[in-house]
Amino acid sequence: MTEQHSGSGFDPATATIAIVTYNRSGLLSRLLSSIVEMDPRPGHVVIVDNASTDDTTAVVDSFRDRLGTELVYRRMETNTGGSGGFSEGMRVAYELGSEWIWLMDDDVEVIPDGLAKMGAWAPRFKSIQGRRYDYDGSEFYWQYRLSIPFGIPIPFAPAGFDASGYREMNSGCFEGMFIHRDIVAQIGLPDPRFFIYWDDSVYGWLASRRTTAVIVDEFVLRRTREIRQWDMGIRHLNASSDAYRYYIMRNRGHMKHYFRANGAYRPVRFWLGSGLTFVKELIRLVFVERKVRGTSNLFRGIRDGRKIAKDAAWRPMPPLEAAPAEGQPSL
Known part of the structure; x- marks a missing residue:
C-alpha cells in the first residue's frame, strides 16, 4: 500500500455491507463465514432476502451471535430482483447512518482484509470498485467503461493498471460497489424497476457524473459460484x-x-x-x-x-436530499 492512499480518515465502523440473496442459503452462509473472518469488520451487515423459500432465515439467525457486527435482516414480501434488493439494502444502510455502503451478491466471499483495502482509497474517491477473483481463482475482468452514446460496455477497455493503482470508470457493478452516502444522497437509490440487468451500469454512470469513480487494483472479493462460459x-x-x-x-x-x-x-x-x-x-x-x-x-x-x-409519466429515481442551494459548494 502506497503512502498516497494510506487510508487515513476511514473508520470501518461507518461502513455497511449490504447483501442481496434469493434461495441460495449455502452461498449466503459461505459469504457470512468470510465476513466473520474479516479484519476489520464493518459496523453493520444488512441482508435483503428476496422472499426465499429455502432455509435462508435460519441461516441468517445462526450468524447473529458470531458475525461480530450488527446484523439487520430484511425479508421482502415478493422477489424484487437484484434491483429491488439492492435498492432496499442501500435504503436501510443509508438510514442506519452509514458513511460507506458496500454492495454484494450472495455468490461471493470477502477477502479478509477487503474492507481495509477499500477503505484505504476512501479519502480520495467516493465511488470505488474493487477487483475480484473468479471461481477458479483467475482474475475476473469486469467491463468498467460504458460507451454512453451506444449504451453498451466497452469490451476491451484496458485491464492493466499503472503506478497510480486505479482507472477511472463510468459504470458500476453491484457485486462490489463501494459508495459514499454523499453520492447516494445526490443520485437517489438504485432503481427497482430494472428488476435485473443494466441497473448497476446506469447507477454507476450516474455516480460518475457527480464524482470521480474508479476501479482500483485491489482484490477484495472471490466468486463462489461456477458459471458456464465461452x-x-x-x-x-x-x-x-x-x-x-x-x-x-x-x-x-x-x-x-x-x-x-x-x-x-x-x-x-x-x-x-x-x-x-x-x-x-x-x-x-x-x-x-x-x-x-x-x-x-x-x-x-x-x-x-x-x-x-414511450411512457410519458416515467421519472428517474429522486435524490434523497435536496441539492445545495445556489452558491453553496457541491461535491
Missing part, C-alpha cells in the same frame, strides 16, 4: 438465462429515459447499441448455451422496452 482468449462470455435475456432488452427502455433525462441520449447510436446487444445475446445462446431456443425472450424484451421508452 473462453474467447482475451475475454469470455458467461451463460445467461431466459429472464436475463428478457430484461437485458426490456431495460433498454429505462436506460434510454435515464440518458435522455441527463442529456446523453443519442437516438441513432443508442439504437445501434441495442442491436449489438441483441446480436451478443444470440451469440451467447449459440456458443455458450449451445441452443437456439430463447430468442422469444429477446423479442418480448424489445416489445416491452419500447412501451417503457
